[in-house]
Amino acid sequence: MPAPETQNLLQQALAHHQQGRLPEAAALYQQVLQRSPREPDALHLFGVLMHQSGQHETGRQLVEAAVQISPERPEFHSNLGQILKALGKPQEAEAAYRQALAKAPGFVDALANLGALLQERGAVAEAIGFLQQAIRKEPGHANAHMNLGNAFRKDGRIEEAEAAHRQAASLAPISEETHANLATTLMDRDKLKEAERSLKRALLLNPALAEAANSFGFLLFNLRDYTPSGTWFKRAILLAPCYAAAHTGLAELAYFSGNIEQAIQHSEDALRFAPDDPQIHLRHAIRLLAAGRLEEGWLEREWRHKMPDRVRRIGLPPVWRGEPLAGKRLLVCAEEGVGDEILYASILPEVTQQGAELVIECDERLLPVFRRSFPDALVHAYARAGDGFRPVQKYDWLPKDKPVDYAIDAGSLALYFRRTLSDFAKTRPYLKPNPERILQVQNMLGQTGDRLKVALAWRSRKSSAFRDVHYTALKDWLPLFALPEVQVFSIQYGENWDTEIKTLERETGHAPTVLPDLDLTDDFDDILALVSSVDVLICPSSTLGWIGGALGKETWLFHPQPLFVQYGTDGFPGFPSIKSFAKPFEDGWEQTVSEITATLRSKAAK
Template sequence: MPTQETQNLLQQALAHHQQGRLPEAAALYQQVLQRAPRDPDALHLFGVLMHQGGQHETGRQLVEAALKIASGRADFLSNLGQILKALGEPEEAETAYRNALSKSPGFVDALANLGALLQERGAVAEAIGFLQQAIRKEPSHANAHMNLGNAFRKDGRVEDAEVAHRQAVSLAPLSEETHANLATTLMDLDKLEEAERALKRSQLLKPALAEAVNSFGFLLFNQRHYVKPGTWFRRAILLAPGYAAPETGLAELAYFSGDLEQSLRHSENALRLAPDEPQIHLRHAIRLLAAGHLEEGWREREWRHKAPDRVRRLGLPPTWQGEPLGGKRLLVCAEEGVGDEILYASILPEIRELGAELVLECDERLLPVFRRSFPDALVHAYARAGDGFRPVQKYDWLPQDKPVDYAIDAGSLALYFRRTLADFAKTRPYLKPDPQRVIQVRDILNKTGDGLKIALAWRSRKSTAFRDVHYTALKDWLPIFALPGAQVFSIQYGENWDTEIETLKRETGHGPTILPELDLTDDFDDILALVSSVDVLICPSSTLGWIGGALGKETWLFHPRPLFVQYGADGFPGFPSIKSFAKPFEESWEQTIYQIATALRSKAAK
């Protein structure tokens, strides 16, 4: 039994330990163990100290020795879980946490630690449950709030993550981790200035925190710096050699610089370090496709089905995996974006040639277009429930008179039908506009006068600091608005585009013409009719580009390079009517727009 003297020594050691004086605490723990070698508290605390100092295996041995003496201690089991996690043994760590909870079901540290581990392992819903339980029992538990924020973020619930991370910061303002995690969520919300302040606070508290160093690299990257972030990513790797995130950062930098070979090397490094992370696989897929490695790229893209915010599909028939389709009924499920639905619809005619009867699911706005373009198919709008974080689609609408044999997501068709560049040669224009609406729109355009008629979109619907590198500002297009013999019509969609046009016209006297008779956001018959009626469509890599290509209409697509949908080619395989106007990511749009204006001047003159 320990004497009063050894108990006093243990209390002194614990005080040093809690105040961060680890060498002094270690010396006193050793003195206690010399006098009482089987003191479980001394073994446990010394083991935790060794783990905190990076000697995880020694820490494990000490805590396991303590558990042999006091096997019912939930705190020992929870801390053993932390050590096992640091040793790269997540399954054993999970067992330790669950054992701790079996001894003490309400033990908050074990609830919080288990929730954090489950979140990292992809069991996000279960993680959220444990973390919320921990917070109900101890509302001031900062780590539980922080890990709950991480779980919400991984589940796509970024606004909820921000609330949880702000709560963690308020509870633990001197914790470098709470500030670093808040910064990551703020970056997701495009609140870059506030994210930068949070990261600077984190670095003041602990300059060597690898997560904060890595996040600072991504912050600079989002601010369109393409050299400086590399220093931060490499520093993060030195601080934490087993950390996958900075390898993905270096992969992105190499990709944006056009070095696809280097990008793939870093991407493969990240996958070796985090082989089960869907987002790393999905970014790797983009790089593979951009480099022309089609079959491997499509396989990697299948990881989108494991993303936490994926659409959950209830009531589907078996997945089609290349079986013969003659006489079979195949359901092609809608991808999450309208642009992807249109892009991958290019493959549908080839499926019909194999003798399959098609059932198509699509966005409700595409119903008239798809029914007209694929008249032999049964076309149905998807029924989506849930929310943007956990969308759910049900398939109780599928016909029962002749059941559907197989189902496949539209984007997964490429794995079977687009394995080489030669496969794209089979693509023909496949969308059909409403002929009556085309006549009406052409009448509208004819009333505006003669000359080359141009439809222009300058950006996509959603604007963020990171996405906007792919898009232009309306004022960038001033060189084409005064071209002699040409008229420019807005085909921009989304929100606030009309305000942008009014502002530009007020400031410069120039801008595209708005066609108030057309709904160019939600009415795809109007959109297809306008694209069919103009002489040329100019747009970024967006839904409009695939509409132009699907109609076989002359489309001038401006974009940074590399762009993965070129699949390593100079043009756009499968879409010969789309002409590429590309620039390096780090350059401005000025030269590209000058080239487009020059080409338009020549076209108008003819």
């Protein structure tokens, strides 16, 4: 124990420290150390103060000295971990936190700090375990709730993230960080107005919080208020020049304004500061592909395998990396979206031309279509276990009599077969619809008269503030429905589309025709039969567009510019039957709908 006078000085210093009077606290800590240079509490607390003042290296030296003197103190190890983390030494920080827990297994601060570090490093499941343990020990630990929300969010468990962040904000109402983190999760849940209120609280509490400024930029971006959005991203960078997320925000703005080269520059800046962030790499891949830089883009897209919610595949043969395929058996694993499965199936005929025997994995809904289209392949529907946040697929179904030599995800085939634009010229229509189902649908269409027949989808399956900018509303198509020489049939899929149609018909007297007894969400034989039977398919950039292209059907695809699958061209390489009706990102859909309507009127006249 220090002498009474020294102990009194230390208590005074700690009181100043706790009240935020750092210069006064620092002066008293120095007095203590002049009297007792090996006083561990003074070394430790002065080191923490130096760290809080931004002098992390000095703080590290002081706290390490305290640890040398009193290695049994768990709080010393835990705070050393915080300083090492700030110094960009995550492995050493993790070791310090674990050392704290070795001294005191239930030490809540160390549990919370280790959980936060692990979720940032991608060990999300382990992080959640430590954070939940901290909360069980101390239910009112606001930082543990906040970090648990961050871990849930990173794991894709958005509802649980929101609950944890709300609890953190309730426990620490004057903490800017809790409100900023809550706002981010509210944005994920499309609760934009509530997110705006949380961000304003965070910025009121700390106008210099770079994370809040960056989130405000993305909030305004989602609200389509683009110029102020850029101002907030730039403010975040001024506050924290190495903040990768804010550079990514500028990249998004540049991309959607059509300046792809500038977008690439901004995303390269982001990657300098966060070289291991798979999401930033994936967005960078889209920009490179949109610029026509195919090889670079496909390589960057391989970072999707490192996303935390990526399917974990158990029991796969070795990954195919371009070895000769003659006489070999290749498993092509399904991508995680049915649209991508259909898109990258365009490459499969070229794989078989190299002498490979294919085993194709697909969504169960595609099973009859793929078996009909690729009759020489073994086609198997995947069974996905786990949940949407940690999906797992096992491959114990692979044939044993003739083992599979290699495996590759369908999208990764582009690395080897789509290196240049000329490679797309090899693509031919490759999906085969059910002939009997086509006859049934044609009979239905024949009963509606001899007008030009058009299938229309006006949006995608999912809706959110960010996604909806890519899609129209049904009412936008009233000029098309009014054309007497055109019969419009709905090919919309998903939920609530029937309510949209009934509402529009009641309010305007116009609406697309719905064919009875067709399942246009889950029955791909029905979908392919309708697309095959109409004169024109009109749709956004979605699964339907690739179906139209895969059938060689005249497809008019409306979309904002740029669209990365055009690979820097005005069309859709590999899919000559798809025609682009593009608009600037910031414009409405009126001009595009007017152009499509006029083109249809001309086509009907011919």
